[in-house]
Amino acid sequence: MVLHLFVAPTRAEAREECxxxxxxxxxxxxxxxxxxTDRQSGQYKQYSSLEQMLDDITYERVLDETRAIIGDPDxxxxxxxxxxxxxxxxxxxxxxxxxxxxxAKARRSLELFARHVxxxxx
Amino acid sequence: MKFGIDYFPDAQPDRVSARQYFxxxxxxxxxxxxLGYDSVEIVEHYFTSYGGYCPDPSVFLAACSQRTRxxxxxxxxxxxxxxxxxxxxxxxxxxxxxxxxxxDVGIARAFMPYEFDAFGVCRVLHVDGRARLQHDGRPLPRRxxxxxxxxxxxxxxxx
Numbered sequence: 001m002v003l004h005l006f007v008a009p010t011r012a013e014a015r016e017e018c019x020x021x022x023x024x025x026x027x028x029x030x031x032x033x034x035x036x037t038d039r040q041s042g043q044y045k046q047y048s049s050l051e052q053m054l055d056d057i058t059y060e061r062v063l064d065e066t067r068a069i070i071g072d073p074d075x076x077x078x079x080x081x082x083x084x085x086x087x088x089x090x091x092x093x094x095x096x097x098x099x100x101x102x103x104a105k106a107r108r109s110l111e112l113f114a115r116h117v118x119x120x121x122x
Numbered sequence: 123m124k125f126g127i128d129y130f131p132d133a134q135p136d137r138v139s140a141r142q143y144f145x146x147x148x149x150x151x152x153x154x155x156x157l158g159y160d161s162v163e164i165v166e167h168y169f170t171s172y173g174g175y176c177p178d179p180s181v182f183l184a185a186c187s188q189r190t191r192x193x194x195x196x197x198x199x200x201x202x203x204x205x206x207x208x209x210x211x212x213x214x215x216x217x218x219x220x221x222x223x224x225x226d227v228g229i230a231r232a233f234m235p236y237e238f239d240a241f242g243v244c245r246v247l248h249v250d251g252r253a254r255l256q257h258d259g260r261p262l263p264r265r266x267x268x269x270x271x272x273x274x275x276x277x278x279x280x281x
Binding site (some may be wrong): 002022024026028029031032036039044047066084089091092093094095096097098100103104107110111113114115118121122 | 123124125126127128129130132133137138146147149150154155157158159160161162163171172173193196198234235236
């Protein structure tokens with residue numbers, strides 16, 4: 001299961017710093033999905049409304065509805081537990097550098113997750 | 123529980139060049155390998171900042187195989203509709219051999235209309251609501267069909 005992951009030392013930092021990258025990711029996806037807006041296909045039902053669906057997703061909804069894993073290490077462990085309770089034994093595959101994120105921030109997410117969160121789920 | 127990393131190149135060329143993008147993600151894959159992650163995965167897309175820096179997961183994963191020691195290398199996914207299936211099977215088998223058997227293959231059907239349009243290999247996604255994937259019509263030779271059926275096993279050694 002592909003999940004966006006952004007981890008920072010504090011919740012406030014994580015939520016604030018992640019915003020421009022997630023918004024860029026959503027904007028980019030929505031732009032690509034415009035290609036579907038006047039097309040229809042029986043084998044790709046609902047894709048015609050993909051752009052609209054994406055335009056309705058705000059950063060606040062991403063946070064409120066746990067559509068991505070964003071927070072400090074404790075938040076992230078809780079969100080991952082929620083994902084597992086909701087979807088079962090998933091194999092998360094993390095997008096760590098979405099929205100043209102600088103490498104240092106992506107690396108920090110990787111490191112914080114590996115050090116503080118991964119051991120609880122092994 | 124296993125954890126992987128997934129690359130979806132959504133970089134725009136005027137802000138992050140392909141060279142910069144791949145420099146970054148290869149470094150991050152190396153770091154993920156050291157930190158105990160289980161896999162690295164990348165998409166196949168074309169032409170736009172919706173994944174277009176990676177039209178060929180095999181090329182990227184081959185590079186990853188030389189920068190990492192343990193990570194499984196995952197195609198998430200390859201798209202047979204834009205690749206001749208025999209070429210694709212050979213390429214993936216080669217990658218599996220190069221990486222010491224670390225390849226896991228995901229296969230998908232593609233979904234971006236402009237990709238189907240540009241390749242022109244199938245008529246799909248028209249407004250009549252009927253979508254059919256139509257290859258160029260040439261049937262695969264019988265021997266090739268059998269080989270294709272065995273492709274998922276990824277046994278090394280092509281004929």
